[in-house]
Amino acid sequence: MQRLEKFYEGKAKVLYSTDDPDLVIQYFKDEATAFDGKKKGIIEAKGILNNKISSRIFKYLESKGVKTHFVEMPSEREMVVKRLRIVPIEVVVRNIAAGSLSKRMGVEEGTPLKETILELYYKSDALGDPMINEYHVKAFGLAEADELRRIEAEALKVNKLLSEFFDERGIILVDFKLEFGVHKGEILLGDEVTPDGCRLWDKTTREKMDKDRFRRDLGKVEEAYREVLRKVME
Numbered sequence: 001m002q003r004l005e006k007f008y009e010g011k012a013k014v015l016y017s018t019d020d021p022d023l024v025i026q027y028f029k030d031e032a033t034a035f036d037g038k039k040k041g042i043i044e045a046k047g048i049l050n051n052k053i054s055s056r057i058f059k060y061l062e063s064k065g066v067k068t069h070f071v072e073m074p075s076e077r078e079m080v081v082k083r084l085r086i087v088p089i090e091v092v093v094r095n096i097a098a099g100s101l102s103k104r105m106g107v108e109e110g111t112p113l114k115e116t117i118l119e120l121y122y123k124s125d126a127l128g129d130p131m132i133n134e135y136h137v138k139a140f141g142l143a144e145a146d147e148l149r150r151i152e153a154e155a156l157k158v159n160k161l162l163s164e165f166f167d168e169r170g171i172i173l174v175d176f177k178l179e180f181g182v183h184k185g186e187i188l189l190g191d192e193v194t195p196d197g198c199r200l201w202d203k204t205t206r207e208k209m210d211k212d213r214f215r216r217d218l219g220k221v222e223e224a225y226r227e228v229l230r231k232v233m234e
């Protein structure tokens, strides 16, 4: 597999085309951003840690019947993935109130939810990813009705699988964000599943093990990501 030209650079990853038109290489950087890019920094070795964490999680999800874009991890910072037509929707699943939900609803972080919450956001950096619902998805043609149904069902299935996976490793999956895309007519889970886009709390101490350590200047960011990698490899 040959890495050809860079065709997209995001906040945490670079995408390269390859000699296979169906495959793309995701290159994981150490750059971290928060608050719509207003806060910037470097988390040492984050690219390597996130690539390894996400590869492990994608493999686990595949083994449980979730279709993902993951193909292989040829090097520490590279992941070979299937080329996707990205659906411009970010799906957030929440098990416990935190972050923007706590603010919006005026509840303390850590408040349990009676039911899992699924939220949709329009993927647009320029607009700051506004929250939308299924009517917006239909009205603006962001996805077909059956695609959205599939995406929501997959996101809830991923929540069940990963909540259990992390629980067995002493970690609470508080909330997380997923992105999906279409490859050869099929909906696949795309992007990455890492502490950049998941809230992960230690089950006994409730200490944060995710990007909130960077967002809120809590220190020991790299250490936390390293600990997540160690636990997901168990």
Ligand code: UDP
Binding pocket: 092, 098, 099, 100, 101, 129, 175, 176, 177, 196, 197, 198, 199, 211
């Ligand atoms: N999230 C993300 N990218 C975004 C917004 C949110 O990965 O652009 C993740 C975030 O890490 C958290 C979950 O989605 O695990 C819910 O985030 P929330 O809406 O609480 O927003 P935040 O507090 O991160 O601004």
